[in-house]
Amino acid sequence: MEAGVLRVWGRANSVNVQKVLWCCEELDLRFERLEAGLQHGVVDTPDYRAMNPNGRVPTLVDGEVTLWESNSIMRYLALRQMEARAVTRGLYPEGAAARAGVERWLDWVLSTLQPAERNLFWGMIRTAPEVRDMAAIAASAKASGEAWRILDAHLAHGRPYVEGEAFTLADIALGAYARRWFGVEVASRPDLPRFKEWYERIGRRPGFGKHVAAPLT
Numbered sequence: 725m726e727a728g729v730l731r732v733w734g735r736a737n738s739v740n741v742q743k744v745l746w747c748c749e750e751l752d753l754r755f756e757r758l759e760a761g762l763q764h765g766v767v768d769t770p771d772y773r774a775m776n777p778n779g780r781v782p783t784l785v786d787g788e789v790t791l792w793e794s795n796s797i798m799r800y801l802a803l804r805q806m807e808a809r810a811v812t813r814g815l816y817p818e819g820a821a822a823r824a825g826v827e828r829w830l831d832w833v834l835s836t837l838q839p840a841e842r843n844l845f846w847g848m849i850r851t852a853p854e855v856r857d858m859a860a861i862a863a864s865a866k867a868s869g870e871a872w873r874i875l876d877a878h879l880a881h882g883r884p885y886v887e888g889e890a891f892t893l894a895d896i897a898l899g900a901y902a903r904r905w906f907g908v909e910v911a912s913r914p915d916l917p918r919f920k921e922w923y924e925r926i927g928r929r930p931g932f933g934k935h936v937a938a939p940l941t
C-alpha cells in the first residue's frame with residue numbers, strides 16, 4: 725500500500741462506496757480502493773471491525789483518521805480539502821443556509837430515499853427472478869417514484885444542480901441512487917422531466933462515468 729494515499733475499503737458496486745469514490749474524483753484526491761463486503765468478506769474480520777464496528781462499507785482511512793458512514797466521509801473529504809485550501813469547486817458550501825441546503829439532502833437520502841428504494845434494487849438486481857417478492861418490489865418502486873417526485877418538484881425552480889448553480893455533495897449522494905433508479909426495470913415509471921434532465925447533466929461528470937455508471941450488480 726502506498727503511503728500517504730487515502731484508502732477506501734469497499735466493493736465497487738456498493739452505492740455508498742461509489743459516492744465516496746466519485747467525491748474523491750471531484751476533489752482531485754488520489755485513493756486506493758480495497759475490496760470488502762458481500763462476496764469479498766473482510767467486513768467480519770476483527771481488523772476490519774476495529775476500523776468499522778458496523779461491518780459495513782465504505783470505510784475511509786486517511787493516515788490517523790478512520791471513518792465510516794459514506795455521507796460523513798464525503799463531508800470530511802470536502803472539509804479536508806477546504807482546510808488545505810485545495811480546490812473545492814463549491815462542493816460543500818460554507819454559509820449556514822447554503823450548507824444546510826446540502827445537508828438536508830444527505831440526510832434525506834439516508835432517512836427517506838434509501839429505505840424506499842432498497843427492495844426495488846435488491847429484488848430486481850440481486851434476487852433471482854423465481855424468488856422475487858413482486859409485491860415488495862412494486863411497493864418499493866411506488867415509494868421510490870414518490871421520493872423522486874419530491875426532487876423533481878424541487879428542481880422545477882430552474883436550478884441546474886440540486887442546490888442551485890453549483891454541483892455539491894447533494895448531487896453526488898442523490899446521483900448515485902438515481903443511477904440505480906434509471907438502471908432497474910420499473911413497471912410504471914412516473915414522468916419526472918426535470919429529474920431526468922438533472923440526471924443527464926450529472927451523468928456527464930467524469931467521476932460519475934468512472935465510478936457510478938457501470939452496470940448494476
Ligand SMILES: N[C@@H](CCC(=O)N[C@@H](CS)C(=O)NCC(=O)O)C(=O)O
Pocket residue numbers: 738739740741760761762767779780781782792793794795834
Ligand atoms: N449508511 C451507511 C450504510 C452502509 C451500508 O449499508 N453499506 C452496504 C453497501 S451499500 C453494506 O455494507 N452492505 C454489506 C456488505 O457489503 O457486506 C453508509 O452510508 O455508509
